Amino acid sequence: MAGSLDALLARLARTSDRGGDALRRLRRRLATGGGAVLLGLAALAFARGGDAAQAAFARIVAAAPYAALLLTPVIFALVVLVTDRWVPAARGSGIPQVIAAARDPQREAGGPLVSLRTGVAKVGLTLAMLLGGASVGREGPTVQLSAAIMVAVSRLLRVPVGAGVLIAGGAAGVAAAFNTPLAGVAFAIEELASAYEQKVAVLVMAAVMIAGFVSLGIAGDYVYFGAMGQTLSVRTVLLVTPVAAVAGGLSGGLFSRIVLDVAVAAHPVVRRVKATPVLFAAGCGLVVALLGLASGGVTWGTGYAATRQLVGGHGQPLWFGPAKFAAALATTLSGAPGGVFAPSLAVGAGVGNLLTVLFPADPPGAIVVLGMIAYFVGVVRAPLTAVIIISETTASRGLIIPLFATALIADAVSAWVCPTRLYHGLAKPFIAAADECARA
Secondary structure, eight states: OHHHHHHHHHHHHHHHHHHHHHHHHHHHHHHHHHHHHHHHHHHHHHHHHHHHHHHHHHHHHHHOGGGHHHHHHHHHHHHHHHHHHHOGGGOSOSHHHHHHHHHSHHHHTTSSTTOHHHHHHHHHHHHHHHHTTOOOBSHHHHHHHHHHHHHHHHHHTTOOOOHHHHHHHHHHHHHHHHTOHHHHHHHIIIIIOSSOOHHHHHHHHHHHHHHHHHHHHHHOSOOTTOOOOOOOOHHHHHHHHHHHHHHHHHHHHHHHHHHHHHHHTOSHHHHHHHTSHHHHHHHHHHHHHHHHHHTTTTTSSSOHHHHHHHHTTOOOOTTHHHHHHHHHHHHHHTTOSOBSHHHHHHHHHHHHHHHTTTOTTSOHHHHHHHHHHHHHHHHHOOHHHHHHHHHHHHOOGGGHHHHHHHHHHHHHHHHHHOOSOHHHHHHHHHHHHHHHHHHO
16 A cells, blocks of 8 residues: 555656746746747847937038037047946946856846846947937847846746856847847857857757747848849959958957957056056047048948948948948947947948958959958957858858958958957956955
8 A cells, every 4th residue: 555655656757847847948948948039029129219319420420510520529428437337237248248147147147247228228238329429239138138138038938047047148149130040049159159069050940940930020031231133253352351351350450459458458558548448438529520520421331231332342442341340449448338249340431432442353342352351350359150141141151151261361460460359358347346245
């Protein structure tokens, strides 16, 4: 009798365990699917808000061109003041915060790096920067917001927050921002995941595909920078690829080196300047305003319109690339929230535009695309992500081999200029701050 009772209790325990496992799997799937839908909608709303903010700034400077000399520095200063005082975890790109949080996701799930408060503030402050003509992108902030949404949904459904939740959220954010699902997966592998496991891969794939379907369903099947169907001969590829790779790798590596050196503030002059961050931000804003006025406005904002024109073979002035480089650098150094993806692609298009002078007989759009990938890799040091983003956003599949070759050479050149990868270098202060809070 006692043996029968023990067997019955054992069977009930096994049934309960199986039921508990099924419920946990269901909650995890609901968290992944629901979070991906929400972050896809949030990314689309953010994109439309960014377009509206840039359009509003364009109307202001069209009515009063020199208003930028006051408006841009004031917005830079106010945004940095608000960020430093109330949401310091929202400063900069947003990708370093996700990298830092993924080191100890259980601890950071309740912290500021990937909280909804930080994510929402990040979006609002980035929109404010675009309203001031700042050279910022939406992609980094979208990554941080997306990770925050995935964490919030997981906690609501009582799903353990592991690194996979943060990686999936960040990757889906890239996919939704650019309408490029494959790039989201590649970005997760190269930038967000230090240890990539099979169960993380499944979570990433699911979140990216769902977010991608949401984006496609609402925004439609579009090519971000427009389709570029030009190709290059083998002879031209052998000549252009190393030139574009070295030019983009050097300039992109220089951008990252300056940003990281200023972030570390090893030089006494830099330390003195950074001691008054609001005033420094206002000075950066003034630089951005002056560059915009001198360039007829093409250096303001994300640079999307100018990049699309260059990819389509419609030239910009040769000084566009250097001017956009300076505007993006000043904006990034200010410490205000905002990404570097879109501005880096715009600067890269400007680098390619410069190279068209050296190769006048070749299709300009194809040269521009090689310049884009070279500079982008030089900045972010993620060649696989860069190849997929460029090929998906320009439909330049006929250049896939030159794109890979350019990306790999540019990565090596950039590593020589700046050995530390940009996002991982920028993540170190957030990691140090989190570790200090944990010890305290």
